[in-house]
Amino acid sequence: MRIGLTGGIGSGKSEVAAELERCGAFVIDTDEVARAAVAPGSPALAAIAENWPGTVVDGVLDRGALAEAVFEDDAERRKLNGLLHPEIRRIAFARESNAAPGQLIVHVVPLLFESDYARLVDRTVLVVAPPERRIARVMARDGADRDAVQARMRAQIDPERARALADEIIENDADIERLRDRSRDLYRRLAAAPNG
Known part of the structure; x- marks a missing residue:
């Protein structure tokens, strides 16, 4: 289940x-998965850098800058979520294969x-x-x-x-x-x- x-x-x-x-x-924490989704070199990180200039510095996400860019703007937040959520789901559901049968x-x-x-x-x-x-x-x-x-x-x-x-x-x-x-x-x- x-x-x-x-x-x-x-x-x-x-x-x-x-x-x-x-x-x-078997617990999958999507906050932790989200960090993996924006790891250096990931496609999601590249998309963030392209859509929100200044939020990726030296190949690493500046979470504060990204939060500032999207927090107060519903359209920007939806855009970010639309970019990240499919990747988070993909990684999370792939991790289910580590669960024991019936767990x-x-x-x-x-x-x-x-x-x-x-x-x-x-x-x-x-x-x-x-x-x-x-x-x-x-x-x-x-x-x-x-x-x-x-x-x-x-x-x-x-x-x-x-x-x-x-x-x-x-x-x-x-x-x-x-x-x-x-x-x-x-x-x-x-x-x-x-x-x-």
């Missing part, structure tokens, strides 16, 4: 993914619902957390200020829309052990499902 795991920034999806992996799932496969996809990735998985799982908790986590983790975190949150899918689209929801509204318990419960349910 192929699972798509998502959640807004600071929701705890990485911790859920780590717990699912400890339970026996639960979890794709961690920040833009699961915003892209067409959700249609490529059997079940979708959304991790949710209270907004203030998410803001505090991201500020501590990234050293970002409140306004920057809130801007990133606003750029993501509306939380209520994401809830409506998800097959499963994990509430991250307590301590880390509670989140891990909920993740293990989810793993047991998914592994026992007919396609699991």
